Amino acid sequence: MEIRHYTDVELEDVDRTGFQGVKARYVITEKEGAPHFAMRVFEFEPGGHTSLHQHPEEHEIFILEGEGIAVNEKGEEFKLGPGHTLYIPPHEPHQIKNVSGRLMKFICLIPLMNR
């Protein structure tokens, strides 16, 4: 077993088109030997957001801190706060925004599709 504190893992900029103020720690990945899915802990600065984007991988999300909004392809908005869980199916367009004045942190799991 491998144990560490998530803040001991490097916080990296997530530099993707349309993303702003988004950072992540890749806490359990292929490097640790994970065979099926990876755990990341995201940090969104106040006003930070992804684009409305989609991909073949589903997401399973648990909100740790802060207040945000999830947006679907119709532009409908859903509030997110601590303890909310979010399942985003494969290929479903989604956007995540931090609408609070402080950091938003959440856990986001994604399958390792190419293994």
Place this chain on the structure above:
Amino acid sequence: MEIRHYTDVELEDVDRTGFQGVKARYVITEKEGAPHFAMRVFEFEPGGHTSLHQHPEEHEIFILEGEGIAVNEKGEEFKLGPGHTLYIPPHEPHQIKNVSGRLMKFICLIPLMNR
């Protein structure tokens, strides 16, 4: 996308041999359409524990609240607290105990192996 608060999901007893004071909420599973892995939120009562057990599925864990211990097959103990992440590889014997006087809560992901 499907959003809910984890406390809105039923808290169920985990009734397995050698487990005591262990409950879980199955927050994202096959029922929600998850194709590859499931998210569960466990609650261990003070003194609650699993057996030392093993299975083909790996675990990816994030501690939310409380203080616990993870035990490996050599009997070595590792402290767990809020923000700790734990990767348990497939087939590796493991035991989790709550050693605090209050609830221990953690997220535990597991692959859906038979799909």
